[in-house]
Amino acid sequence: MANPSTCWRKFPANNTSPVVAQKPNPATFHLNTLITKPRAYSCKAYSATAAKSPLAATTIPRREPGPSDVQIDIQYCGVCHSDLHFARNEWNFTQYPAVPGHEIIGRVTAIGGAVKKFKVGDTVGVGCLVDSCRTCPDCRAGLEQFCPDMTMTYGSADKHLGGGTLGGYAQGIVVAEEFVLRIPANLNPAATAPLLCAGITTYSPLRHWKVGPGQKVGIVGLGGLGHMGVKFARAFGAQVVLFTTSPGKVADGRRLGAHEVVISTDEAQMTAHAGSLDFILDAVSATHDLNAYLNLLKRDGNLVLVGAPEKPLPVSAFPLIMRRRSFSGSLIGGLPETQEMLDFCGQHNITSDIEMIRMDQINEAYERMLKSDVKYRFVIDMASLK
Ligand code: NAP
Ligand code: ZN
């Protein structure tokens, strides 16, 4: 997801860039000429032009690949709730035109001369990050998501072309090799796309706080993130309790791996779990009562927020101080951990449960996401844009 507090730097409102050459021919392209001022080619995409306008077809520039770049023909892009928050300026830092999309799977169509890890034809992934400073303590620790100079896939300043970075609701993208991920061959590519954000955002905190056997773990909200949280918490050996506002998701919650499903609007069901959970992962996209969940933690338990609702969520002192509970947050994951997560999914055959849509169904998909009517991640078939 885009992070307003650390990633945002102002950029000119228009993507005025040294556009527009023809789409490069991988066989003939010479990289040395591109280093100082990259040329660009045009690419079909979907963008929002204002907070209240629907997304619509457009054309955007992409830089021609430099020596360390990988050019990718996008096949699938997952639809994260962050895309909706961003397109509608709910976090107050969107500049338009905005092209969301940071759960990208595609085929390599060209590589720069210095690229070592990938070759033309490989299936690869790109998540929420496309660059960082590579030298700060966070980058050196493989935690590029906390780099003060990171470049998000959309909504950051584009160091190459000017303007803002533009995301994966597009035919193609060009990304530095270090920010491109290998995809296990046994996984369905479309169902793998959501791992690039929903997957790593839930895997990372569960790993960081060492969730595992003997622990009772709550996952709040069965959406894109939440359903991956249920799958990972179960795969890590925890006792998993899903908290949902949707009675229609109970059976799916169990099928996805929850040992128990609680309807969070039912006070009696909530009270039955008071003071009993070691860890809670909260993946809700809208305003809700955090204190009700803090009260479900044991002494020294931890509630980790990954959801990023538009408005602040009030936290009362007493649920925290009475039992030395913690309240924490977590942001996606760095590149090494994202690759680790993908490899783990390859080994354990874990992917997202998806509903495939055409690009021109994106506005309808956003409306359904707002009604919690997603089972459990929309993925855009990018062939529909061509
Ligand atoms: P999503 O697919 O729309 O799922 C959100 C779920 O939250 C819904 O399915 C629903 O689950 C629950 N929910 C929605 N409205 C609610 C309400 N008013 N009260 C209680 N529960 C409600 O969204 P997502 O893509 O998983 O993203 C979830 C949040 O995480 C978003 O805010 C997104 O921006 C953020 N995010 C953060 C990071 C990070 O790095 N921290 C990364 C990606 C996304 P039930 O039907 O089960 O109740
Ligand atoms: Zn996301």
Ligand code: ZN
């Ligand atoms: Zn850095």
